[in-house]
Amino acid sequence: MTTPPPVPGPTPSVGTAAHGLRDRTVVLIGGASGIGLRVAHQAVAGGARVVLGGRSAERLATAARSLGDAATWRTVDVTDRPSLAAFFEPLERVDHLLTTAGTYQVGPMLELSDEDAESPFVSKFWGQYHAVRLAAPKLAADGSVVLMSGAAGARPPGPAPAYAACNAALEGLGRGLAVELAPVRVNVVSPGTVDGNLWQGRPAEAREQAFAQYRRDTLLHRLATEDEIAHAILYLFGNGYTTGSTVYPDGGYTLR
Ligand SMILES: NC(=O)c1ccc[n+]([C@@H]2O[C@H](COP(=O)([O-])OP(=O)(O)OC[C@H]3O[C@@H](n4cnc5c(N)ncnc54)[C@H](OP(=O)(O)O)[C@@H]3O)[C@@H](O)[C@H]2O)c1
Numbered sequence: 718m719t720t721p722p723p724v725p726g727p728t729p730s731v732g733t734a735a736h737g738l739r740d741r742t743v744v745l746i747g748g749a750s751g752i753g754l755r756v757a758h759q760a761v762a763g764g765a766r767v768v769l770g771g772r773s774a775e776r777l778a779t780a781a782r783s784l785g786d787a788a789t790w791r792t793v794d795v796t797d798r799p800s801l802a803a804f805f806e807p808l809e810r811v812d813h814l815l816t817t818a819g820t821y822q823v824g825p826m827l828e829l830s831d832e833d834a835e836s837p838f839v840s841k842f843w844g845q846y847h848a849v850r851l852a853a854p855k856l857a858a859d860g861s862v863v864l865m866s867g868a869a870g871a872r873p874p875g876p877a878p879a880y881a882a883c884n885a886a887l888e889g890l891g892r893g894l895a896v897e898l899a900p901v902r903v904n905v906v907s908p909g910t911v912d913g914n915l916w917q918g919r920p921a922e923a924r925e926q927a928f929a930q931y932r933r934d935t936l937l938h939r940l941a942t943e944d945e946i947a948h949a950i951l952y953l954f955g956n957g958y959t960t961g962s963t964v965y966p967d968g969g970y971t972l973r
Pocket of ligand 1: 746747748749750751752753770771772773776793794795796817818819820840841865866867868907908909910911912913914915916
């Protein structure tokens with residue numbers, strides 16, 4: 718008598734309610750502006766509640782007003798552990814977490830002060846690490862974390878080695894946390910240059926030079942929009958079988 722072959726269980730279809738954002742709590746530290754704010758708008762459009770974090774109460778209140786009743790906010794500084802702990806303390810459950818917060822200096826090793834050289838790690842790397850650590854006990858088993866990296870980690874556009882290393886380290890952190898936190902999924906988004914809030918705040922000459930270089934060096938010969946990066950993040954929140962991955966919405970920059 719032959720044993721019948723094993724029958725695979727049903728494959729959940731993509732886009733079922735279990736993978737949707739309706740009534741889920743999405744925490745966005747850095748969500749008062751830029752990519753985080755576009756994620757907030759897309760998540761609220763999908764039926765989520767969003768909790769915004771950042772350092773400026775005024776900016777957070779303005780952002781929350783633009784999102785309506787689905788948004789709440791609280792001030793937080795990701796470089797300050799007690800402040801991060803106080804941010805997460807009142808939250809009962811976190812379904813999805815993204816931290817775009819970070820303020821850092823970028824430049825050549827031989828020109829930056831030690832403090833400036835360390836700033837991407839202090840703010841962007843350890844800020845995200847500690848945010849995930851504090852959120853971990855509250856993360857839903859079918860929830861997810863998206864870490865923010867950047868295409869400069871795979872292809873530095875100029876001499877800024879500590880910043881490149883920070884982004885590469887975040888991609889490794891994503892793989893490590895995916896193993897530790899499973900079944901919670903952990904993924905990384907590594908955007909190319911975005912024509913948005915971050916660059917609008919930088920000096921015009923540096924911005925135009927960086928934009929021209931990026932248009933030349935990427936396959937699609939244009940910059941990203943914040944909404945295109947937010948769309949990639951929403952995919953990572955929603956796809957129940959993606960974990961430990963890095964997604965590169967960079968117009969093909971890292972291929973050239
Ligand atoms: N835009 C790009 O071209 C690009 C490309 C690749 C990667 N990235 C990455 O994306 C992230 C920036 O996102 P973005 O482009 O959307 O820029 P953004 O608009 O400047 O967003 C950053 C947000 O983080 C908040 N923030 C900064 N430092 C903080 C801190 N210490 N604690 C808490 N909140 C803080 C800011 O608000 P407050 O100042 O009010 O706190 C702001 O709302 C960075 O990690 C950057 O490396 C961006």
